[in-house]
Structures are given as C-alpha cells and as structure tokens.
Amino acid sequence: MRAAHAGRAMTTRRFADLVTGYGFILPSLALILAFTFFPAIFGFLVSFTSWDMMSPTRTFVGVSNYVDLLGSSEFWHSLGVTMYYLVGTIPITMALGLALAMALNRQFAGVAFFRIVFYSPMVTSTVAMAVVWLWMYDPISGILNYFLVKAGLPPQRWLGSIATAMPSLIIMDIWKYVGYDMVIYLAGLQGIPAHLYEAVEVDGGGRWSRFRYVTWPLLAPTTFFILVISIINRFKVFATVHTMTGGGPAGATEVIVFYLYKQAFQYFNIGYAFAIAYILFVIIFCMTLVQWRIGKRVHYQ
Amino acid sequence: MRIQAGRSLRTPWRAASALLGVVLLLAVLNAPAAGQGQVSIAFWHAMEGIKAPNLVGMVRDFMRENPTIKVDVTLQGSYTDMVRKVQAGIAANALPDLVMLGQRHGIPQISDSGRLIALDGLMTPEDRRDISPALLKRYTWKQKLMVMPFQISTPVLHINASRLREVGLSPDREPTTWDELVEFARRLTRDVDGDGRIDQWGFNTHGDVAWHIYAFIYQNGGDLYGPDGRAKLDSREVVEAVQFWSDLVHKHKVMPPLAHAGGTRLFVAGNLGIFQRSSAFIEGGAAQIGTRFDYRVGFLPKKKIFAVPNGGGGLGIFRSTPERERTATALFKWLTNTRGVARFAKETGYIAFRRSSIALPEMQAFFADNPRDHVAAQQLEYARSYPPSYADGAVWDGLETLLERIEADPRADIPALLRELNIKANRELARSR
Numbered sequence: 155m156r157a158a159h160a161g162r163a164m165t166t167r168r169f170a171d172l173v174t175g176y177g178f179i180l181p182s183l184a185l186i187l188a189f190t191f192f193p194a195i196f197g198f199l200v201s202f203t204s205w206d207m208m209s210p211t212r213t214f215v216g217v218s219n220y221v222d223l224l225g226s227s228e229f230w231h232s233l234g235v236t237m238y239y240l241v242g243t244i245p246i247t248m249a250l251g252l253a254l255a256m257a258l259n260r261q262f263a264g265v266a267f268f269r270i271v272f273y274s275p276m277v278t279s280t281v282a283m284a285v286v287w288l289w290m291y292d293p294i295s296g297i298l299n300y301f302l303v304k305a306g307l308p309p310q311r312w313l314g315s316i317a318t319a320m321p322s323l324i325i326m327d328i329w330k331y332v333g334y335d336m337v338i339y340l341a342g343l344q345g346i347p348a349h350l351y352e353a354v355e356v357d358g359g360g361r362w363s364r365f366r367y368v369t370w371p372l373l374a375p376t377t378f379f380i381l382v383i384s385i386i387n388r389f390k391v392f393a394t395v396h397t398m399t400g401g402g403p404a405g406a407t408e409v410i411v412f413y414l415y416k417q418a419f420q421y422f423n424i425g426y427a428f429a430i431a432y433i434l435f436v437i438i439f440c441m442t443l444v445q446w447r448i449g450k451r452v453h454y455q
Numbered sequence: 456m457r458i459q460a461g462r463s464l465r466t467p468w469r470a471a472s473a474l475l476g477v478v479l480l481l482a483v484l485n486a487p488a489a490g491q492g493q494v495s496i497a498f499w500h501a502m503e504g505i506k507a508p509n510l511v512g513m514v515r516d517f518m519r520e521n522p523t524i525k526v527d528v529t530l531q532g533s534y535t536d537m538v539r540k541v542q543a544g545i546a547a548n549a550l551p552d553l554v555m556l557g558q559r560h561g562i563p564q565i566s567d568s569g570r571l572i573a574l575d576g577l578m579t580p581e582d583r584r585d586i587s588p589a590l591l592k593r594y595t596w597k598q599k600l601m602v603m604p605f606q607i608s609t610p611v612l613h614i615n616a617s618r619l620r621e622v623g624l625s626p627d628r629e630p631t632t633w634d635e636l637v638e639f640a641r642r643l644t645r646d647v648d649g650d651g652r653i654d655q656w657g658f659n660t661h662g663d664v665a666w667h668i669y670a671f672i673y674q675n676g677g678d679l680y681g682p683d684g685r686a687k688l689d690s691r692e693v694v695e696a697v698q699f700w701s702d703l704v705h706k707h708k709v710m711p712p713l714a715h716a717g718g719t720r721l722f723v724a725g726n727l728g729i730f731q732r733s734s735a736f737i738e739g740g741a742a743q744i745g746t747r748f749d750y751r752v753g754f755l756p757k758k759k760i761f762a763v764p765n766g767g768g769g770l771g772i773f774r775s776t777p778e779r780e781r782t783a784t785a786l787f788k789w790l791t792n793t794r795g796v797a798r799f800a801k802e803t804g805y806i807a808f809r810r811s812s813i814a815l816p817e818m819q820a821f822f823a824d825n826p827r828d829h830v831a832a833q834q835l836e837y838a839r840s841y842p843p844s845y846a847d848g849a850v851w852d853g854l855e856t857l858l859e860r861i862e863a864d865p866r867a868d869i870p871a872l873l874r875e876l877n878i879k880a881n882r883e884l885a886r887s888r
Binding site for chain 2: 204206207208209210222292293294295311314315316402403404405416419420421422423426
C-alpha cells in the first residue's frame with residue numbers, strides 16, 4: 155500500500171518535472187518552429203511555384219524552377235565563385251589560426267591581450283566591419299593603396315577590378331575568421347597531454363617531430379570540426395558581398411547566396427530563390443555527410 | 456542522483472517561473488491598442504541623407520494644419536530596402552498607409568498584390584494636363600495609375616566649369632552632341648603631374664550605370680522594350696549606345712574603367728570635368744563643393760535626339776480602413792498638389808514636375824537664384840519613359856553586369872552579350888506572366 159502510494163508520488167513528480175522541462179524550452183521551441191522549421195517547409199513548397207511573394211496567386215510549376223536552375227549558367231557561375239571563395243579562405247584561415255594558437259598556447263605577459271585582439275573581429279558586426287574595409291580598399295583615398303605607393307608598389311583597384319575583387323573579399327574573410335579558428339585550436343592544443351611531447355623529446359625528436367607526430371595527429375578532430383564549420387559558414391557568405399561589391403564587378407563576386415538574394419528581391423522570383431536555397435541545402439548536406447565519413451577515420455583515442 | 460532530488464524539490468517554483476515566462480512572451484507579442492480621438496496613419500519613405508528632414512518637415516506642417524491627424528513617418532532606407540519591407544509587409548499584413556516607392560523597384564509586383572489603391576479616381580482633368588503623360592506612363596500598370604510621381608529626377612551633366620576654362624573651353628556651353636562630349640572629355644583628361652597616370656578625368660557616370668546607358672540608348676533613338684512589351688536590347692541602336700560607352704573607356708580613354716563608385720569623390724575633389732549623375736545630387740553636390748570650383752549643370756548631349764530616362768519615384772496608398780484611406784489620401788494630395796510639389800522641389804532639389812508648380816512666382820524666383828535646378832526642370836521635357844515591366848529588375852541588373860564586363864574587356868563581343876541579355880530578359884517576362 156505504502157509502496158503503491160510512493161509510486162504514484164513518483165509519477166506525479168516525474169510529470170511535474172516534464173512540465174517544467176518543456177515549459178522552459180517552450181519559448182525557444184516555439185521560436186524555432188515558427189522561424190526555422192515553418193519557413194523551411196513553407197519554402198520547400200514554394201520552390202515548386204512561380205510567385206513574387208506579393209501576388210495573392212501562386213502558380214504551381216512543378217519542378218521547372220529546379221530544371222531552370224540546373225540549366226542556368228548564372229547558377230553554375232555563382233557556385234564556381236562560391237567554391238573560389240571556399241578554397242581561397244578556408245586553408246589559409248586554418249593554417250594561420252593554428253599558427254597563432256601555437257604561438258599563444260604559452261604563458262607570457264599579455265597573452266590574454268593577444269588572444270582577445272585576434273578574436274575580436276569575430277564579434278564585430280559584419281556590416282560595420284565591411285564598411286571600414288570598404289574605406290581601406292578605396293582605390294583613391296584608401297589606406298592600403300597609401301601604403302602600397304609608399305612602398306613603391308603600384309596601387310590596386312581592389313574591389314573595383316574583376317581580378318582583385320574576390321581576393322580582396324578573401325583577405326577580409328581570413329582576417330575575420332582567423333581568431334575563431336585560433337580559439338578552437340587553442341582548446342585542442344590544451345587537450346594534448348604533455349607526456350606525449352616528453353616522449354618525443356626522449357626519442358630525440360625536434361620541434362618538427364613534435365608537431366608532425368603529436369600536435370597535428372592529435373588535433374585531427376579539431377581540424378575536422380573547424381573544416382566542417384568553415385565550409386558551412388563560407389557557403390553562406392552574404393553580408394560582406396552585399397555591402398562591399400553587390401556581386402560585381404561583372405559578377406566576379408556573385409556567390410550563391412547573393413544570387414539567391416537577387417532572384418528573391420530584385421527579380422521577385424521567390425519560388426526560384428527557394429529552389430536555390432534547397433539546392434544549397436542539398437550541397438551542404440552532402441558535403442557534411444562525406445566529411446563525417448572521412449571524419450570517422452581521423453578520431454584518435 | 457543527488458542533483459536529481461534537489462531539482463525535484465524546487466519543481467513547483469520552476470514550473471511557475473517557466474509558465475510566467477510564457478505568459479510574459481505572449482503579452483509582449485500582443486501589440487498595444489492605438490490611441491483614441493485621433494486618426495493615426497503610417498508613412499514609409501525612402502529619402503535618405505540630407506533630404507529626409509525636408510520631407511519630415513513637410514509632414515509636420517501637414518499635421519499642424521490638421522491637428523486630428525497623426526502621421527507616423529519613418530525612413531525605411533533605400534528604394535531597395537523599401538521594396539523588401541513592402542514584400543514582407545504584404546506577407547505579414549503590416550503595411551503603412553502611404554508609401555514612397557522607387558520607379559524601378561517592383562511597381563508591377565506590388566500592384567499585382569492588390570494592396571495598392573488605383574489613383575485614377577484622385578486625378579482631376581487638370582492634374583492630367585499638369586503632368587507629362589510620359590511621366591505618368593512610368594507609374595501606370597495594367598491601365599491604372601498605381602503610384603503618383605513625387606520625387607522626380609533625371610540624369611544631368613554636372614560640370615566643373617573651372618576646368619573647362621582651364622583647358623580653353625567656354626564655361627557657358629555644355630557639350631550638346633556625343634562627338635562634342637568626346638571632344639570636351641578628351642581635352643579635360645590630363646596627366647597634370649607628369650607621372651604617366653591620369654589625374655584629371657574628362658567624363659564619368661555615377662554608379663547607377665544602367666540608368667545612364669538608358670540615356671545613351673534613348674539618345675540614339677533606341678528603346679528598352681518594343682511596342683509588344685518584349686525586351687529589345689539586341690537592336691542596332693542599343694548596340695551602338697553600348698559601343699559608345701566602351702569607346703569612352705577604351706578608345707577615347709576619357710572615362711576611367713570600373714570607377715563609377717568613386718565618381719562622386721573624383722568630381723567633388725575637382726578631378727572630373729563632366730559627371731553624369733541624377734539631378735537629385737545638385738543640392739548635395741553644391742554643399743560638398745562649396746566654392747572649390749565653378750559648379751554648373753547642363754543638359755545631356757544628343758546623338759539622334761535629346762532624351763533622358765526619368766528616375767526617382769512616387770507615392771502610393773495602401774488599402775486599409777475607409778477612415779485611414781481618407782486620411783492617407785489627404786496627406787497624399789497635400790504633398791502632391793501644386794504647392795506641395797513646388798515646396799518639395801525647392802527644399803530637396805527634386806524636379807518640380809507639375810507645370811502649375813513651375814509657373815508659381817515663388818518657383819520662378821527660386822529658379823532665378825538656382826540656375827542648376829532650373830536646367831534639370833527644363834530637361835524634364837525630354838524625359839522618356841516606358842511602362843513598368845516584370846523584366847525591369849533583370850534588364851537593370853543585366854545591363855549593369857554587361858557594362859562592367861565591357862569596361863573590363865576592350866574586346867568583349869557587345870552584340871553577342873546584348874543578344875544573350877535580351878533572351879534572359881524575355882525569359883524573365885515569360886516566367887512572370
């Protein structure tokens with residue numbers, strides 16, 4: 155009798171726990187449902203229609219948005235531009251991030267200051283930062299050309315030329331993300347047990363051996379994590395392009411999300427824009443799957 | 456386990472506070488009710504920078520004359536920002552009562568939403584006589600006037616007359632033909648310090664290059680669309696106009712390639728002889744230039760004819776309640792009547808597009824003191840326009856990209872690029888229909 159009573163009390167308590175738990179997540183759950191899941195599903199449906207987001211009628215067009223998209227040279231161009239951006243930014247950012255992490259993974263006066271300095275671009279508003287870089291890149295009054303000329307080098311057109319517009323965006327991107335990669339690598343480095351380095355020293359290994367046989371292999375999961383996050387983030391690059399180049403000159407910086415934006419808000423092809431979004435989703439999803447498959451092989455225990 | 460027990464003890468309090476959170480969230484989501492006794496309307500505008508206070512000042516005066524009306528006037532950013540917000544507003548059913556739209560920013564699509572009130576009923580026969588039909592055509596969609604011209608501009612030549620004098624040209628005469636434009640620009644393009652790089656350029660346009668090529672196309676007797684509404688960008692007239700643009704950069708070397716974004720700075724600094732940009736820049740330009748040089752304004756030159764595209768935009772009224780629609784209409788009429796247009800033109804530098812406004816003695820006096828504004832108003836006679844089209848965005852964006860390509864590449868195949876763009880524009884039309 156007493157046992158049964160206790161059992162019922164437990165159930166009530168468990169129920170109360172449940173209510174509490176769900177009560178706490180309800181606000182964020184509601185927001186996620188309303189602003190992430192609903193638009194995602196709604197967008198998928200809209201991608202099969204021709205719609206300008208304003209007209210009360212949505213015409214069902216089947217898969218024709220997807221067919222048009224895959225046959226559009228502009229879509230493939232924007233995908234190529236995005237790849238250029240990925241390849242231009244990710245390896246250098248990661249290499250610099252690792253180098254900085256190794257340099258700052260020691261105790262010396264001012265180490266916290268340097269860590270903050272390198273990380274600070276990450277927490278700066280992208281648009282505000284882009285405006286500052288716009289000034290720096292200005293071909294007439296920009297500080298970069300001022301230094302180039304001072305050093306006896308020819309001034310550059312930076313964002314104003316087809317050849318240098320993308321490299322200019324890449325330089326800025328590296329500057330922004332290097333601190334993020336650095337922080338993650340720092341965490342990774344601090345997880346490497348000191349006795350492994352001692353073992354290398356005992357075997358007579360130098361700095362390179364320490365890096366080659368301990369640091370790099372043990373950082374593999376960290377490297378892998380940064381790579382996955384970087385690819386996803388770089389695929390979604392938009393604000394800097396929107397603020398600094400508008401996709402130009404002559405489409406040289408028209409990354410895929412900017413192409414999507416143009417279709418949605420300049421051409422008013424919302425259905426087509428959602429089709430781009432879904433293709434982008436599929437690409438990122440596939441790349442992440444491949445990465446996870448490779449990733450299983452890089453986890454050292 | 457111990458943690459688990461601790462949590463259970465505080466369960467009622469946690470449940471209560473979680474519920475309280477939800478209730479508060481719901482309370483925030485419920486908007487407060489509007490005030491009573493007054494009619495409140497919202498007016499979204501797109502007058503950025505120094506022109507914003509002028510418009511807000513006008514609205515304030517309107518409220519002073521109509522104490523029962525409260526106008527909530529807010530800047531929504533550029534025309535591009537505005538159309539995005541209207542798109543969202545339509546979806547969310549949260550539109551203002553009065554809206555300022557750009558002439559090339561989605562008027563067909565916004566009209567198709569059915570939310571804008573057709574303005575033909577508000578137009579008297581006098582209004583029709585007072586405003587050029589070419590201008591009204593740009594705002595007429597499916598035979599209905601959807602937007603009333605208000606902030607009207609055209610491109611003009613902003614001229615550094617001091618430089619003209621320096622190179623032996625008369626400061627009182629602007630180039631009137633394409634050939635003269637080249638001739639002027641050639642003499643104005645100079646390497647002053649002898650380092651082998653050009654320091655003073657002859658000619659440039661502002662960054663809205665598509666608008667400026669429209670001018671060249673019209674001047675060459677061409678058009679963007681044919682009578683059937685289909686894009687006609689592969690015509691000989693358009694090819695020649697784009698070729699002329701390319702020649703200014705590559706053959707005559709009087710226009711710096713891909714440097715339109717820096718055009719304003721170059722001009723204001725005194726290093727650009729002739730700058731083709733909107734007449735809406737006159738006020739701001741004069742303020743920045745000050746007495747640095749003799750700043751004048753001239754007509755655009757002609758090839759076959761004098762012609763300029765019209766720009767800027769106008770005001771539309773969104774459907775709401777009869778009371779709010781009446782109130783929005785009152786403000787709309789107050790702003791766009793003869794006096795409203797004249798005052799707005801005087802204060803902001805937009806063009807007084809009503810003949811009756813121009814005829815006002817105060818406007819004539821203003822023109823006497825501000826010859827630059829007078830030139831812009833006179834040039835309106837040559838303003839060309841075309842009915843809004845679903846392909847406007849594609850044509851604008853496509854021409855912009857195309858001009859960037861030809862400026863970067865002297866050997867670009869202009870006819871082929873235009874053929875390709877024409878197909879793309881017509882595909883856009885087909886998609887939207």
